[in-house]
Each structure stands twice: as structure tokens, then as C-alpha cells.
Amino acid sequence: MDRSHFTTPEDIIHDLWSNLSLPPSALSEETLEITGPEHTLPSSYRLSLIPPAAIATSTLAASLIYSHRTPSNDINNNKPKIPKVKMNTLHASTEYKSENFIKILDSPPPNTWGPVSGSYETADGGMIGIHANFPNHAIAALEILGLPTDCTDKPTIAGAVKKFKAIDLENLAHKRKAVIYALRSPFQWKTEPQSHHLPAFPIILRKIREAPIGLPPNLQTSKTPKSCLSGLRVAEISRVLAGPICGRTLAAHGADVLWIHGPHLPSLPGLDIDTSRGKRSTFLDLRDGEGREKLGELLSSADVFIQSFRPGAISAKGFSPEDVAAMNPNGIIYASLNAFGESGPWKDRRGFDSMVQLCSGVNVSEAECFGKENERFRKWPCQALDHTAGYFLAIGILTALHRRIVEGGSWEVHVSLAGVMEYITSLGRMDGKEGFQVLEVGKQSLEEFMEAKESMLGMVKGVKHAGGIEGVEVGYRYMPIKLGYYEAAWEDF
Numbered sequence: 001m002d003r004s005h006f007t008t009p010e011d012i013i014h015d016l017w018s019n020l021s022l023p024p025s026a027l028s029e030e031t032l033e034i035t036g037p038e039h040t041l042p043s044s045y046r047l048s049l050i051p052p053a054a055i056a057t058s059t060l061a062a063s064l065i066y067s068h069r070t071p072s073n074d075i076n077n078n079k080p081k082i083p084k085v086k087m088n089t090l091h092a093s094t095e096y097k098s099e100n101f102i103k104i105l106d107s108p109p110p111n112t113w114g115p116v117s118g119s120y121e122t123a124d125g126g127m128i129g130i131h132a133n134f135p136n137h138a139i140a141a142l143e144i145l146g147l148p149t150d151c152t153d154k155p156t157i158a159g160a161v162k163k164f165k166a167i168d169l170e171n172l173a174h175k176r177k178a179v180i181y182a183l184r185s186p187f188q189w190k191t192e193p194q195s196h197h198l199p200a201f202p203i204i205l206r207k208i209r210e211a212p213i214g215l216p217p218n219l220q221t222s223k224t225p226k227s228c229l230s231g232l233r234v235a236e237i238s239r240v241l242a243g244p245i246c247g248r249t250l251a252a253h254g255a256d257v258l259w260i261h262g263p264h265l266p267s268l269p270g271l272d273i274d275t276s277r278g279k280r281s282t283f284l285d286l287r288d289g290e291g292r293e294k295l296g297e298l299l300s301s302a303d304v305f306i307q308s309f310r311p312g313a314i315s316a317k318g319f320s321p322e323d324v325a326a327m328n329p330n331g332i333i334y335a336s337l338n339a340f341g342e343s344g345p346w347k348d349r350r351g352f353d354s355m356v357q358l359c360s361g362v363n364v365s366e367a368e369c370f371g372k373e374n375e376r377f378r379k380w381p382c383q384a385l386d387h388t389a390g391y392f393l394a395i396g397i398l399t400a401l402h403r404r405i406v407e408g409g410s411w412e413v414h415v416s417l418a419g420v421m422e423y424i425t426s427l428g429r430m431d432g433k434e435g436f437q438v439l440e441v442g443k444q445s446l447e448e449f450m451e452a453k454e455s456m457l458g459m460v461k462g463v464k465h466a467g468g469i470e471g472v473e474v475g476y477r478y479m480p481i482k483l484g485y486y487e488a489a490w491e492d493f
Helices: 009-019 047-069 089-095 135-144 154-161 166-175 186-190 193-197 242-252 269-275 289-299 321-327 353-359 362-370 384-407 417-425 443-449
Strands: 032-035 085-088 118-121 127-130 180-182 204-209 233-237 256-261 280-283 304-307 333-338 410-416 450-455 458-463
Touching (some): 032 047, 089 458, 127 166, 127 353, 166 180, 186 362, 204 384, 242 304, 242 384, 321 410, 353 384, 384 410, 384 417
Parallel strands (some): 032 085, 233 256, 233 304, 256 280, 333 410
Antiparallel strands (some): 118 127, 450 458
8 A cells, every 4th residue: 555645744644543553533633743853764755754653653542542541531522632642753763772871870781682693695686684682582583593402603603604595595594493684685585475464554453352331440530530541550571672662652641561581481681671661571481280270360350461482382371262251251452463464475474673674675775765885774763662562552452442342352453563564664765875874862851751769770761752642641560670670460549
């Protein structure tokens, strides 16, 4: 679908809102105010439109839920009173780089990139990217290359990669549980069958079971809540960026987000410090019956379940959308995220933001437009797929929550990184090098978007949530803690 006629964040917001069949009356000049510079991210794509649009839409959807909880509003009212949403474009783009700004004061900056990860030339003149920030992915990649599993020497790795053709190595990686992708041009991506399996609209909703109409029990209160989602119970099983950003967004609007990790699984502390804000972390081991039983108990009274396992992985443990909906008679929203979508030959493949950019032609097209000599690929200036997917999933969840309130039911929401890539690239591009010319912003200007708070780990400084709502609290109630610190139980409100 061609969206190259979109020229403002408001165009995208209207597109998302209308495609999700949300109340038109909730979207007007009275309910939305966007300020700040038009162009904030250097790219030939219209990337600068995305951060304010995605964050503002998620904030507006939270404001819509708040309107259902306000005593003066009837949930069947065609013109609900929506608190006004305010958004600054530069703040939104800064939040799209939140993992780069997070820090524990008086501590060295965390390292988020594994030593094996990187781009390498192949035997056929191509290039591949290796994503190996998790130890198991690094070991799998090194075993394929015939190297010791503790190898971190880049020239040695480059020499081993040079023995393979790019596509051969990509296919082998899929079979051997590594994350390796070949660099493609946009034309080459379009010849891949997977490119034809991406949805025309990136947020997929479907009703999976009947459930009562009206406010969920956890949102019912006799007084006006301080935040939009206070009382909402969210169980999140996700790692890295996209899924955790979704949970963090719901937490910023007051939801009780229980972030569930397997005690045996590796973590990425540099990213977790950022994405754990607002959440409570707990351990559950789904390999044993006790852990699965406890998760089932949590989901029986939860409102939202977020999971970013590869398709079928969590279902095999007894937690498919249908299974989870059957556990909760009051209705639940089952939100899933993966790399390449729900169908097609690549639907089961592991993938990350940088790898989707690499294999889909985004990086090649950026390099061609920038025109730097001998530069074969150029990355986007932020993890735009991860961040957008996180906010789009949050938008889908809040849309499903609205549907649950007005028509009942349990709902499934799905977003993929590749589906988000398709949406962003459908916005078109700017001519020449115009898109790469962005005014430099001084550190002093960025300070207004930051906050520093005491935590179990020390004084943590990071980017505040960019979505503001008049008269309603927005922000993180919890600061980063040690993984697994909290009991696997819901808060008492």
C-alpha cells in the first residue's frame, strides 16, 4: 500500500485510528496537540513521522480507555470525553533511542552488542549480518562457522564467513538456531516469497472467545483513576526491545506489568535497565509443571498477556491464544510479536530489528541514497522497527481493550517487525540527501526529556515517556530492579 501522500504525524495517527475502527470523535484538534520540529531523524525514509505518530496514538488510545472509566462518561456514548494528549516530536524521537540514553549514574555505560555480532563479507561477494548478543546465538553461529565457541576475534570470524555464500549461510543459520541474514536490495527482497506474506496493515486483531461486555473487573472503581490503566493486569514474557517496550508503554499509563523471565535464560542487562522501568520482575520456569501452573493462575485473572516467543513455542507449553482465553472467563487480550509475521516460509525464523533492516533492502536503499563511496549499507539512526512494533502492539492491546469494553470478548493482537518495516517504507522517501540533513540538538535541550530516579541499582537516568495527557498521571512508578525480585503475584489496589 502506498502512503507516500502522508506528510505529517497526524496523517499516520488518522490512518491507524480509522483502520482500527476506533471512535472518530476521540480524534480531533481538541484531543491531540503535536509540537516540535518536523524532521528529527536522518534518513531518506519518512522516519521522522513515525515516533510522534506511534507514541501519540498509543497515548490517545490510553486516554480513550480512561474516558470509559470516568463516571461522567457512558461507555456507549458516541462522543466520550477524551483527555487531551500532548506530544513533542523531538521528545518522541529521543524516546526511540531510549536504550542509548539510559544509564546508572557513576557507572560505566552498559555494553549491549555482543563481540561476535557484526557484518561480514561472503565468498560470493555478498554480505551477512550476525546477531549474537545472546550467548546461545553466538555459540550457534560459531559452530556453523567451525570456530571455537569462545572465539571473539573479528578477523578470524570474518575469515570463516568468507568460506560461505551469503544465502547458504542464512539458510544454514535458520536450521541451526543461529541468527544470520544476507544483505539484500529492495528488489531482491521483493523476489523473496516471504515479502508477499506481509499484511497490508501492521496491527492484526481478531476475536477468539466470547466474554462479558463492560469494564474488566480490575478496572472497575467508584472514583476517577489517577492514571488511564491503573489496575490493569499485564503478564509479559518478552525480551530485547519490541515486546518490553510494549509492556513499558502500558506501565507508563499505570498498568501493573509483571515482567516474567525464565531463571535459566540469559538476559541483556544494558537493555533491561531501560525497558524494565514501570514494571515488576519475577521468575517463572515454564519447563516444569509448577511454573506453568503458576502462569495459568496469573492469567486466570489477568487482562493482558504479552509474549514474543517464536510462533508455536509458547502454545506448545499450553498457552495458545485459545488456551489462555479459556483460562479467563472475564476476557483477556493475547498479544504476540514476532519477526516475519504469521504466515509464509519465514514465519518461524528468529529475527531482530537490525536483521530485518538488513535482509529487506532498507539498509541498501539508505546507502544508495546517501551516496557515500564504498558504503554498501547504512542503518537507520535508531531501532525503529523494535520501537514502532512495541508501540503498535500497545495500540493493538488498547484497541482490543476498548472492544472488550463495548462489545465483549477475548481478543488476539499480532504485530511483526517485518510488517512494521512494510508500513514505514510505504510512507515513501525524500529526494536526494535532504532526509539526512537534521539540525543538531544540544545536550541541554535533551535534558528536558530526561528524569533521574533512585533505584535498587543506583540512581537511574533515562528518557521520560513522551506521551502526556492533561489532568492524568503518566510515568513510571517502578525503577529498574534485579530480575526476579518480586513474587509472581498481582498488586493489591
